[in-house]
Amino acid sequence: MRFRALTRSGRAAALSGALLTVAALATTLAPTAQAVVGNMRITGVVVNGGKDIVLTTTAKKVTVTATIAEDSALTEVWLDLENRVGDDINYAASRRATCTGTGAVKTCTTTHTLDPRDDLIHNGLAGSGNWKVYVQVDARDGDYRSGYYPSASVRRATALIGDATPEPVRRGVTLTVNGRLTVANWNSNTWTGLSRQAVQLQYCKYPCTAYATVKTVTSNATGHLRTTVTASADGYYRWKYAAPYWVAPSLSVADYVDVR
Numbered sequence: 001m002r003f004r005a006l007t008r009s010g011r012a013a014a015l016s017g018a019l020l021t022v023a024a025l026a027t028t029l030a031p032t033a034q035a036v037v038g039n040m041r042i043t044g045v046v047v048n049g050g051k052d053i054v055l056t057t058t059a060k061k062v063t064v065t066a067t068i069a070e071d072s073a074l075t076e077v078w079l080d081l082e083n084r085v086g087d088d089i090n091y092a093a094s095r096r097a098t099c100t101g102t103g104a105v106k107t108c109t110t111t112h113t114l115d116p117r118d119d120l121i122h123n124g125l126a127g128s129g130n131w132k133v134y135v136q137v138d139a140r141d142g143d144y145r146s147g148y149y150p151s152a153s154v155r156r157a158t159a160l161i162g163d164a165t166p167e168p169v170r171r172g173v174t175l176t177v178n179g180r181l182t183v184a185n186w187n188s189n190t191w192t193g194l195s196r197q198a199v200q201l202q203y204c205k206y207p208c209t210a211y212a213t214v215k216t217v218t219s220n221a222t223g224h225l226r227t228t229v230t231a232s233a234d235g236y237y238r239w240k241y242a243a244p245y246w247v248a249p250s251l252s253v254a255d256y257v258d259v260r
Contacts, residue, residue: 038143041069043105045133045149047081054248056157056184057191059115064133066097068106072141074099077108080134083125083154090130091120108137114154116186123186126246128153153245157184158194160252162225162239168258169231175257177201179225179239183247193223199241201227204254206234213240231259 044067047053053062064079077097083090097108115121131154136146162179169175179201183194197219202211214237217227225239236254243249 034145034147036145038139038141038145039071040137040139040143040145042135042137042145042147042149043067043069045135047133047151050152052153052155052248053114054155054157055114055116055121055186057116057186057189059113059117061111061113063109063111064097065107065109066135066137068099068108068137068145069104070106070137070139070143071104072139072143074106074108074137074139076136076138078134078136079108079110080136081112081151082132082134083130084132085130091125116184117189121186123156126154126156126186128245155243155246155248156186158182158241158243158247158250159191160199160239160241160250162237162252162255164237164255164257168260171231171233171259173231174228175231175237176226176228177237177255179252181219181223181225181239181241181250183223193219193221194247195219195221195223197223197241199225199239201225201229202238202240203229204236204238206236206256208236208254211236211238211240231257234259 046065048062066079077099078094079097080094082092093112095110097110099106099108101107131151133149133151138144159182164175164177181194181197181199182191185192198216199219200213201215203214204211214229215227217225219225236256238254239252241250
């Protein structure tokens with residue numbers, strides 16, 4: 001029987017019917033809180049194939065899978081996704097899972113949708129640590145297990161563009177490389193400039209085999225980048241953003257420069 005929702009209060013209970021998608025790493029770690037009856041074990045929880053979720057300004061579906069060791073049939077499995085800080089649940093959703101496997105090991109899966117167009121998804125939810133997977137399992141023989149499992153970062157997507165001018169250029173002449181770093185803004189559901197970020201300008205001499213960092217440039221208030229280099233040989237220029245924990249890394253398309 002599904003009873004955990006009855007213990008929720010206020011905002012958490014109101015959110016329990018919403019759909020949420022979160023990315024979590026595959027894990028066999030013990031849950032942070034648990035209830036156990038019988039010999040049932042949850043041996044793994046995987047969200048989004050074990051990868052962080054990178055969310056743009058549109059909806060994204062993410063699969064949540066739990067591997068359960070239990071010698072009798074499973075009667076109910078719920079895989080909840082929550083963003084919570086202590087007892088405060090900022091975003092929550094609950095969905096019943098579909099299970100396969102007739103032996104001692106069952107695989108249970110459900111799909112959630114994370115949509116930044118929902119008012120409950122905002123920039124403050126980006127990052128790691130506060131996203132958790134809550135698993136609740138009931139078996140026909142009375143075995144029961146529930147608990148929280150750690151999850152990975154939910155990141156705001158970024159994008160980079162770049163352009164080197166003039167093209168073509170004479171050897172020894174100053175080359176100007178422009179660019180812009182933008183980020184998915186979940187508050188406004190638009191792409192906006194990302195300021196005060198360190199972005200690497202990289203160069204690869206033709207024929208390109210490996211890029212090397214030429215300079216590191218800080219984006220301005222609107223996310224724009226600008227620097228100069230001396231043209232020496234035919235090659236490719238690109239911008240690379242490593243990114244902190246709350247946004248995703250990105251690369252610009254390489255721009256080929258003909259040096260004559």
